[in-house]
Amino acid sequence: MKPHRIRGVKKSAGRLAGQVALVTGGAVRLGRAIALALAREGCHVAINYHRSAAAARAVVGELRAFGVDARALRADVSLPAGARRLVRETLRHFGRLDLLVNNAAVFFRTPLPLTTPGQWDRILAVNLRGPFLVSQTAARAMRRAGRGRIVNIADVAAVRPWPAYIPYCVSKAGLVMLTKGLALALAPQVQVNCVAPGAVLLPADASPALRRRLRREVPMGREGDPQDVAAAVLFFASCPRYITGQVLFVDGGLTAT
Numbered sequence: 001m002k003p004h005r006i007r008g009v010k011k012s013a014g015r016l017a018g019q020v021a022l023v024t025g026g027a028v029r030l031g032r033a034i035a036l037a038l039a040r041e042g043c044h045v046a047i048n049y050h051r052s053a054a055a056a057r058a059v060v061g062e063l064r065a066f067g068v069d070a071r072a073l074r075a076d077v078s079l080p081a082g083a084r085r086l087v088r089e090t091l092r093h094f095g096r097l098d099l100l101v102n103n104a105a106v107f108f109r110t111p112l113p114l115t116t117p118g119q120w121d122r123i124l125a126v127n128l129r130g131p132f133l134v135s136q137t138a139a140r141a142m143r144r145a146g147r148g149r150i151v152n153i154a155d156v157a158a159v160r161p162w163p164a165y166i167p168y169c170v171s172k173a174g175l176v177m178l179t180k181g182l183a184l185a186l187a188p189q190v191q192v193n194c195v196a197p198g199a200v201l202l203p204a205d206a207s208p209a210l211r212r213r214l215r216r217e218v219p220m221g222r223e224g225d226p227q228d229v230a231a232a233v234l235f236f237a238s239c240p241r242y243i244t245g246q247v248l249f250v251d252g253g254l255t256a257t
């Protein structure tokens, strides 16, 4: 595809030179790693944030250091107006959208007897309705352009139930089905694929015992690195157009056990 030049930004090189990506939840942790990996390949990047305004500003600086254009856009992806505005502002600023990475999510413990309907709704709204809403709007622009790619970030929890995290697991299982449904609905113009990481960046309060157990269970004997996940996203961002509706587990072999 012909690279897109943005005024005031020097010509970038790399696998994705001149393309434009939108990464939801791109200000911190895995989303930040994905955004930086895309920029390293010459892709202009809009990162979406919800609460992490300062982190988002810092990441924009890091992205621009790769010679690409970057922008931080605040939106709650679970709200229809927020999701629409996010895509509209990306298109207004960059003039195109080649890749959407649905990375934003919430993750917290929900033991069965204590889970409230509000917690259920919140997790499903951010983790599943959000990707649906952002994809729905992005797909319109991508279809008009005749091509585009969507990559959803799920979790091994989509296929390995954790009893203390049922709503989260359900949201990620739904995201896998959303991937397949969108892949069919949007073919042949738009490719839709999914990356499902295992444990990569554990919550800061994860106990040493939990870390030891995870390492024991994972055939590769370690936690994943954010770069492992970013590499899988880069693959789907540049893979042959015949690949769509697929789920790539980046889990050190866990789902093979």
Ligand SMILES: NC(=O)c1ccc[n+]([C@@H]2O[C@H](COP(=O)([O-])OP(=O)(O)OC[C@H]3O[C@@H](n4cnc5c(N)ncnc54)[C@H](OP(=O)(O)O)[C@@H]3O)[C@@H](O)[C@H]2O)c1
Pocket: 024, 025, 026, 027, 028, 029, 030, 031, 048, 049, 050, 051, 052, 053, 075, 076, 077, 078, 102, 103, 104, 105, 106, 107, 126, 153, 154, 155, 156, 196, 197, 198, 199, 200, 201, 202
């Ligand atoms: N970390 C892991 O080991 C791991 C493993 C498997 C799968 N995953 C998946 O990988 C993705 C990233 O994981 P992570 O651990 O980096 O996540 P995280 O640290 O919990 O960060 C979540 C991101 O989602 C954003 N977010 C939350 N609610 C939002 C909303 N309503 N609207 C817009 N953005 C919202 C946050 O934005 P703000 O900070 O700006 O509010 C933040 O950037 C998630 O989809 C997660 O389920 C992670």
